[in-house]
Amino acid sequence: MRSSPDPVSLRLRAWRQCQHLEVYDVETVLAVAETGSFRKAGHLLGVGQSTVTRRIRKVEDALGVSVFERSPAGARLTAAGWKFTLESRQLANRFLETVRAARTAGIGGKGQLHLGLTASLSRGELREVVARFQMRHCEVRLSFTETDLGELMTLLSHRFIDLVAAAGEPTSENGDMLLLTRVPLYIAIAADHPLTQQRNVEWSDVAMMPFMVSAAAPGPTIHDYIIRRVSDFAHKVRITVHRVRREGLMNLEGLGLGISLVCEQWCGVRYPNVVFIPLKKNCKAETIPFSLTWRPKNDNPALRRFLSLAREVAKADATSSGPS
Structure with missing residues (x-):
């Protein structure tokens, strides 16, 4: 009886099949998905229709599935194609955001503070902290990233952002945390x-x-x-x-x-x-609890000043709210 391949072998096989794909191959899939036509995608990308066809076939060969259903009316995504284009577009957006974050990271220092958010700043204690900080330290340039918590924690781990503000109880597993408010x-x-x-x-x-x-x-x-x-x-x-x-x-x-x-x-x-x-x-x-998370080894002076203000607001909030 033949044994089924283990998950590691399957991942390695999938990697070998896809490692020859180029960025422009995925870009071509997205272009066809957006235009619904190989001809229109070629016009959008500035290449011939034969080039588009060749790139799509290359992607489908690597994936082992059809990405598009071809017909005289155009090209429609298959179920596998929908999944591939959705994940590819999200990956492309995250990559561009990471590149922008990396480019601005070198500008940092005392004059810049990067904040990661999962909630609006339209009202609440976090808005109050940001407003006070901006008033007291107008020389510090603030930048914000709003996305899901998992991506924010990744950016925090690699020092692309200085602080994450999100719902949740303070824990020590992700770094230093402060309960800002409920x-x-x-x-x-x-x-x-x-x-x-x-x-x-x-x-x-x-x-x-x-x-x-x-x-x-x-x-x-x-x-x-x-x-x-x-x-x-x-x-x-x-x-x-x-x-x-x-x-x-x-x-x-x-x-x-x-x-x-x-x-x-x-x-x-x-x-x-x-x-x-x-x-x-x-x-x-x-x-629900709302906390701030940062890395203890982050020596950005702007972060320390921001946290000092956050502790003031958290203390005032706890006093006015009384025991929970």
Whole structure:
């Protein structure tokens, strides 16, 4: 009986098959996907249609699957093609962001501070820290990166950013951390919904309603959080995942297509026909921790000054909130 290849062998085989692909091969796949035509893709890239055909065949040979369905009407992505183009476009975007971060890293020093975010700066304690820092240290150039937490932690590990601000309890595994505040949660809902007549809502009020989340971060985290909370009421959770970002999701809510869970930082921005209602659990405000993370060996003086201000704000917030 023949034994199946181990995962390492499969990865090595896949690597050998794809290692001859060039950047312009993937670029050609993306161009055909965008235009729906080999001829139009060639015109977009400034090459002949035969070159486009040859590059696509090269990619398909390396992957072992068809990327496009050809027809007189044009080229349509196969299921495998959809997956390949989606991952390739995301990888290309991340690569360009990394290149930009690397180019600016050398400019750093005392006059620059790179911050990574997973939440809006429209309101909340983090906005207060940034505003105070900007007022006191106007000579420091601030730059921001907003993406999912995993990518931010990678950038932090390689010193492309100095600080990550994200939801979560302080832990020591990712570096030094500071609990900045506990962020209140809200339900985002269409302004003409009957629930907007209430000053706040409990989970029992919304457990049966259709929720919406984004496929992009922090959508998956919010998805799991909603499931944990609604499961307490023995209801089947209705959650639709949309491939849109924050603004797109808010626009869908304004159309009455569902509700979503947001933290306080989102509430400082106005969206058409959308209101935010405070969420409570057992008559107490529902909150989540919000922390700052940095590497202890980072000797950027601007980071130290920023953290000093953050501790002031965190202390004032803890005093005003009282014991949790």
